[in-house]
Amino acid sequence: MTAVETLTYPDPADALDLASRATDRDALVTLVGTCTVEYEGRAASSLGLGDRHVMLKPDGAALVHTDEGQQPVNWQPPGCEHSVSVDDGSLVVRSTRSSPEESLEVVFEMVAHAAAFDVTDSKDLALTGTEADLKDRILDEPALVESGFTPLATERETPAGAVDIYGEDAEGRTTVLELKRRRVGPDAVGQLGRYVDALKRDLHAETEVRGILVAPSVTDRARQLLAEKGLEFVSLEPP
Amino acid sequence: MTAVETLTYPDPADALDLASRATDRDALVTLVGTCTVEYEGRAASSLGLGDRHVMLKPDGAALVHTDEGQQPVNWQPPGCEHSVSVDDGSLVVRSTRSSPEESLEVVFEMVAHAAAFDVTDSKDLALTGTEADLKDRILDEPALVESGFTPLATERETPAGAVDIYGEDAEGRTTVLELKRRRVGPDAVGQLGRYVDALKRDLHAETEVRGILVAPSVTDRARQLLAEKGLEFVSLEPP
DNA sequence: GACTGGATTTCGAGT
DNA sequence: ACTCGAAGTCCAGTC
Missing domain, CATH: 3.40.1350.10 (Trna Endonuclease; Chain: A, domain 1)
Incomplete structure (x- = not known):
C-alpha cells in the first residue's frame, strides 16, 4: 500500500481528475455520493436517486453498494473497461464490456467522497470445510x-x-x-x-x-x- | 447524505474512535489497509497479510474486498454484530452472528484510510429481463x-x-x-x-x-x- | 425457523 | 468460448 489519495465533497472536475488518474495507474477507486444507476446487458435495471458506495477495481470489476445487503445493488464483472467523465456538470462512471455486451452507468448528483488506493494482495486464501x-x-x-x-x-x-x-x-x-x-x-x-x-x-x-x-x-x-x-x-x- | 468523516493513515486509536462512533450511529464504515482475515463458521478460512478494503454496513453485513474479483474474499451476512477494538496496538474488526455461529476477524497491521458515511437509500431497483x-x-x-x-x-x-x-x-x-x-x-x-x-x-x-x-x-x-x-x-x- | 428455487448468480476447472 | 457443478453462495417468497 503505497499511496492514498482522497477528496471530500469534491467538485465533479476534481473527482474526475482523481478517478481518471487512479484508473489509469490501476488503483482501486471508491466514490461515495448521491447517484442514479442504469444497467443494460444480460438483463436491464434502473435505480433512482440514492446514496451509494461505488468501487472500481483495477481488474475491471465495478460494484455499487447501498447501506443494506451483502450483495451489490448493481455491478459489473471483472474484465470491464471503466471510464469516468463529467457530463452536464455531473460526474459519470461508465463500465462496459462486450461478449456479452453490457454497460453500467452511474450518474452522481453529488460526490461526497472520492478516493484512490494503490493496493497489492498476494491473495492466498486457505479455505477448509469444502x-x-x-x-x-x-x-x-x-x-x-x-x-x-x-x-x-x-x-x-x-x-x-x-x-x-x-x-x-x-x-x-x-x-x-x-x-x-x-x-x-x-x-x-x-x-x-x-x-x-x-x-x-x-x-x-x-x-x-x-x-x-x-x-x-x-x-x-x-x-x-x-x-x-x-x-x-x-x-x-x-x- | 449528511455527514462524511475520514482519516488518512490514522493511529489505531483514532481509527477506532471513528469506526466505533460510526457503527453506533448506523453509518457505513470503510477501512482500507494492510490486514489479515480469519473466518470461522459454516466453513473456515485464513487469509494472510495484504491490502484490502473492508466495508461495515449498518445492517450488519461486512465485506472484505481485494483488488480483484467481483466477490469479496471474505464477508459476513447482514444481521451480524460489528465490534471494533485495538488489540496489541492493532485495529481489529470483529463481526459475529449466531445461528449459525460465525465470526470474522480482521486485524490491521496498518490502516491507510478510515471513513464513515451517513447514507440513505430508497432502494427502488427496477429490474427487467428476469x-x-x-x-x-x-x-x-x-x-x-x-x-x-x-x-x-x-x-x-x-x-x-x-x-x-x-x-x-x-x-x-x-x-x-x-x-x-x-x-x-x-x-x-x-x-x-x-x-x-x-x-x-x-x-x-x-x-x-x-x-x-x-x-x-x-x-x-x-x-x-x-x-x-x-x-x-x-x-x-x-x- | 426450514424449504425451495431464482440469480445480470460468480467462480473455477476441464475440454 | 462453452459446459458443468460448487459455493461460507445470497436472496425472496412461502409455509
Whole structure:
C-alpha cells in the first residue's frame, strides 16, 4: 500500500481528475455520493436517486453498494473497461464490456467522497470445510461411508457428467457417491440419479449400480425422492 | 447524505474512535489497509497479510474486498454484530452472528484510510429481463409457446414443488412449463421431470402430462436428457 | 425457523 | 468460448 489519495465533497472536475488518474495507474477507486444507476446487458435495471458506495477495481470489476445487503445493488464483472467523465456538470462512471455486451452507468448528483488506493494482495486464501475436504475425508477412511466400500476413482466421467467418487461395495457392486458439504434438497438427488442412470446404461444392462448421497442431512422432499429412485443416503460432514 | 468523516493513515486509536462512533450511529464504515482475515463458521478460512478494503454496513453485513474479483474474499451476512477494538496496538474488526455461529476477524497491521458515511437509500431497483418477465410474456401471448396452449395457473403446487406455468394444450392435455431466462443445462430438465412425474402420480395413472422447457436455448446434455424423459423444448427469451 | 428455487448468480476447472 | 457443478453462495417468497 503505497499511496492514498482522497477528496471530500469534491467538485465533479476534481473527482474526475482523481478517478481518471487512479484508473489509469490501476488503483482501486471508491466514490461515495448521491447517484442514479442504469444497467443494460444480460438483463436491464434502473435505480433512482440514492446514496451509494461505488468501487472500481483495477481488474475491471465495478460494484455499487447501498447501506443494506451483502450483495451489490448493481455491478459489473471483472474484465470491464471503466471510464469516468463529467457530463452536464455531473460526474459519470461508465463500465462496459462486450461478449456479452453490457454497460453500467452511474450518474452522481453529488460526490461526497472520492478516493484512490494503490493496493497489492498476494491473495492466498486457505479455505477448509469444502466438498473437497469431505472427499479427502472419505478417501482417507472409506468405512465412514460403509464398511467394505472401496473408492476406485474420483471425478470419473459418465455420459451425464463426472461422479464425485466411484467405487464398489463389499459385494463388489458398482457404487457411486455424490458429496455435498451441507444439507441438500431435491436437486442433489436429481444429480445422483442422473449419474446412476448413465452408469447403468454405460455398464450395460443388468449391472446393479448403487447411488449414495453423502451429506450432513437431507430435506424431507429429498429423502422421498431418494426412496423413489432407490438411492441411499449416508450422513457425513466435512472435517 | 449528511455527514462524511475520514482519516488518512490514522493511529489505531483514532481509527477506532471513528469506526466505533460510526457503527453506533448506523453509518457505513470503510477501512482500507494492510490486514489479515480469519473466518470461522459454516466453513473456515485464513487469509494472510495484504491490502484490502473492508466495508461495515449498518445492517450488519461486512465485506472484505481485494483488488480483484467481483466477490469479496471474505464477508459476513447482514444481521451480524460489528465490534471494533485495538488489540496489541492493532485495529481489529470483529463481526459475529449466531445461528449459525460465525465470526470474522480482521486485524490491521496498518490502516491507510478510515471513513464513515451517513447514507440513505430508497432502494427502488427496477429490474427487467428476469424469469418473471418471461412468465408475463407467455401469459400475455400463450401462442408463443404453442398454438392452442392455455395457461390455467402459475406456481401451481405439486408434491415436487411449484410449477412455473400449468395449463393445457389444444387437445386438452395437461401441460406444464418450466421457464428459464437463459440457456439451461441438465438441472432444469431434472426440475421439469420431477414436476411432470409428480403430476402424473397426482392426477392418477393414465393421464398424459406434457412437460415443456421454455428457455433461450439448451446445452447438448440437456437436450439429450429431454429426449430420454420425453420432455419438450421451446426457444423463447424474456422480452 | 426450514424449504425451495431464482440469480445480470460468480467462480473455477476441464475440454 | 462453452459446459458443468460448487459455493461460507445470497436472496425472496412461502409455509
